[in-house]
Amino acid sequence: MTDKNNGKAWVVMPLYYYPLTEKTWKPLHDAISAHPDTNFLVVVNPRSGPGDYPLPGQDYVREIPRLNAFSNVCTVGYVKIDYCRRPIAETFAEIRQYANWATHHSGLYVEGIYVDETPNHVSAERSVYLDAVVHNPGTPPEGDLTAFGNPDLVCICEEPYHKLRSENLQKRLEDFRIDRSRSIYQISGVPAGEVQDVAQEMCRRGQYVFVTDLVDDFYESFGPSWNEFVGAVNRSRCVEVK
Template sequence: MGLDKHVSGRRCLQSRRSRIILGVFVFIAILAVVIPPAVVVTLRKKNSMGPKANIFVPLYVYPAPGAWDPLEAEISSHPEANFTVVINPASGPGPDALPDANYTREIPKLASYDNVRLLGYVPTTWAKRNISAVRRDIETYAEWPTNSSNPKLAVRGIFFDETPQQYDADALSYLQGLSSFVKGLSGLGPDNY
């Protein structure tokens, strides 16, 4: 009888151990089924539309009253999108320290949107334009907030147009120098883009 007790006790132990192991496997299987969908649902809620769209707008339209209203309506209707808007008062910032009254009225409106980055247009004439003239244009844009006493009358970077379409070592050096110049200036917003 002593042997029978030992054998039945062992079966009982195996049965308890089997139940524990089975319970652990069931628990792991439940986690494997529940966790991945929960993670996917959580990520979709946080980022329901994927990354923000980036929209590039060369705004070469004179800002007569109401002329920029359609763009402003689109910007305000789509806060989920990022707008990079190039402004071009006069093939660059123009000859004066500040743009005319229509630009000084409209630029701050666009600059007030969190999803807008304004860039000032500067031609390089295929990296052949006098670099001092290009730098003057960049400095003029950078000085707008100070000269106007309005921090919203500002661009956050420079758009270089008329750049070479084929590699040229001199053109590369020219453009790299201008890029460094922009990044070293204050007055072009927080990131000097």
């Protein structure tokens, strides 16, 4: 995945929010327009995957090209693999479906695949699953990333804020540290008034960041802290936590 801005953090938005009308994703459009020097990694997820065959439905056909029209947006398509227990043929079929969108509609495409429920332990049986652009084990993988298919990006922490601050998780993040340029942090439940500081801290730890004060449904809405979070990422600088 190409770094368009020399190490500045990206906003990550796992967009599991059905675009019922043209206004549903307006907070995202407004943020993208307001911060043209900040890149956005947007995970589109019509139905825990690409949705109806061959196209995901008229609302997504309308809205995904609008996102792709922004030069500072990279869309990736969601698939989940149930920690490599899902039949691989089903996963490949969903990836092909995403790839075929553009043959039906101009502007309807994704630039990569976001693979959810990936393992953090590698094995021979799992290796066939792990050649993907973006992995989400939700915790740091144990060992060299080449053993996991050498993904472009890895969500190493998808946790509520109180768990992020736990001693056990902090130790794991230190013991299995991944390069900032490949690390995603997705943090929910940040106390009111602390979103900006937490977002900037996460930007120093990982180049791809999602932070919200919402405790529930944080991928299905934007929440009161959305603009505060995006502004914090926009002000971030490439200074890695040592």
